[in-house]
Amino acid sequence: MNRLSTIAVTAPELIVAATLAVETRGEGFVEITPDIKDFIAVAGAGDGVVLLFIRHTSASLVIQENADPDVRTDLSTALNRLAPAAAGWIHDTEGPDDMPAHVKTMLIGVSLHIPVRQGILELGTWQGVYVAEHRAQPHRRDVVLRYIGGRRRGA
Amino acid sequence: MNRLSTIAVTAPELIVAATLAVETRGEGFVEITPDIKDFIAVAGAGDGVVLLFIRHTSASLVIQENADPDVRTDLSTALNRLAPAAAGWIHDTEGPDDMPAHVKTMLIGVSLHIPVRQGILELGTWQGVYVAEHRAQPHRRDVVLRYIGGRRRGA
Amino acid sequence: MNRLSTIAVTAPELIVAATLAVETRGEGFVEITPDIKDFIAVAGAGDGVVLLFIRHTSASLVIQENADPDVRTDLSTALNRLAPAAAGWIHDTEGPDDMPAHVKTMLIGVSLHIPVRQGILELGTWQGVYVAEHRAQPHRRDVVLRYIGGRRRGA
Numbered sequence: 001m002n003r004l005s006t007i008a009v010t011a012p013e014l015i016v017a018a019t020l021a022v023e024t025r026g027e028g029f030v031e032i033t034p035d036i037k038d039f040i041a042v043a044g045a046g047d048g049v050v051l052l053f054i055r056h057t058s059a060s061l062v063i064q065e066n067a068d069p070d071v072r073t074d075l076s077t078a079l080n081r082l083a084p085a086a087a088g089w090i091h092d093t094e095g096p097d098d099m100p101a102h103v104k105t106m107l108i109g110v111s112l113h114i115p116v117r118q119g120i121l122e123l124g125t126w127q128g129v130y131v132a133e134h135r136a137q138p139h140r141r142d143v144v145l146r147y148i149g150g151r152r153r154g155a
Numbered sequence: 156m157n158r159l160s161t162i163a164v165t166a167p168e169l170i171v172a173a174t175l176a177v178e179t180r181g182e183g184f185v186e187i188t189p190d191i192k193d194f195i196a197v198a199g200a201g202d203g204v205v206l207l208f209i210r211h212t213s214a215s216l217v218i219q220e221n222a223d224p225d226v227r228t229d230l231s232t233a234l235n236r237l238a239p240a241a242a243g244w245i246h247d248t249e250g251p252d253d254m255p256a257h258v259k260t261m262l263i264g265v266s267l268h269i270p271v272r273q274g275i276l277e278l279g280t281w282q283g284v285y286v287a288e289h290r291a292q293p294h295r296r297d298v299v300l301r302y303i304g305g306r307r308r309g310a
Numbered sequence: 311m312n313r314l315s316t317i318a319v320t321a322p323e324l325i326v327a328a329t330l331a332v333e334t335r336g337e338g339f340v341e342i343t344p345d346i347k348d349f350i351a352v353a354g355a356g357d358g359v360v361l362l363f364i365r366h367t368s369a370s371l372v373i374q375e376n377a378d379p380d381v382r383t384d385l386s387t388a389l390n391r392l393a394p395a396a397a398g399w400i401h402d403t404e405g406p407d408d409m410p411a412h413v414k415t416m417l418i419g420v421s422l423h424i425p426v427r428q429g430i431l432e433l434g435t436w437q438g439v440y441v442a443e444h445r446a447q448p449h450r451r452d453v454v455l456r457y458i459g460g461r462r463r464g465a
Contacts, residue, residue: 124210
């Protein structure tokens, strides 16, 4: 049986906007969990959600295990099997890593949200938030942030 | 030609927070549509959105066909082809089903929203909301819920 | 180093609801970026987010490159490799393109959001918003829209 907790009700008070600039190091995952925590602290967030959006078509946002770095290595391996460089792509003018990067971005996605409760991100114990860079070279990636919700009380 | 309907405007009045605990039975899909309907009823939701977030790295949230159960069987088959257990994963200390579960979670995702109109979930006729368990064993999975929107009128 | 911008704070003032009806031409991508821009203009949106939800299990929402149409051709090729028609699906009563369409929908997803700042969609330069039709035949697809945020100032 599924069980629903009691509910907590507050009033919407804040829309907070910011942008996070992330420097990637080429293909792989860059953790941004501390940056999102900084954002909701500065925003004075209480109960609500933080929404993240990456403004690119060859990099994604993903929530994944933050403990064993081997997991991220295997995730890259999986992505390269699902979207290999040598697959006869028509669109190849931007290099062999470009079209696979678009496919990976389509599969993983560019938008997600994380709930916030009493000013704390409600991530699971093993969850970290990452920018997944799918191009071979380092890039600057912009992640647009919105907090929607109530203010933090008694802070 | 695409056609945009007339718009309906209301004021944001409610941020409602809750958590749904879901007991899975090992690999497969557990429907939570009735639980989400219960939540928006208890929340007194009118026009807005309900946002769902699963606090795990080896289980996902997915909206899929709720009619023929063969669809869910085929979806599991597809996922096991895309992320097979025997694929030379480096991260294997938690069992052969663990790394495939992370890959599936990355592909499907852990956050989504459903619009609510006059207190009703705006799901399509054939859409159901599911927790997708990617581990072989049963687990308790926590789904964090937020309703953001106006109150239900005349209820 | 990641860098967080200064924040901009406004009050939640609007929940705006509408539905966009999209006529697809069979398998492929239909751009809806202009329709979303129309919606946020009519809604009088300022700072906030627009949330999109497609009410179907064989069509998805995706944000992808809007420049070279070859990219969309390659994305279709990639999806057909990941979810081929001839793959021994159990669920085949609705035609050979139906079960692959469900798999593609699971991978890409049916819900996303785009941030809005001072009445402008914060899409990246090369990002367009698309309905991805996964069935072979044309369909009418309903996309449910919500704007949550503040009003546009000085308009």
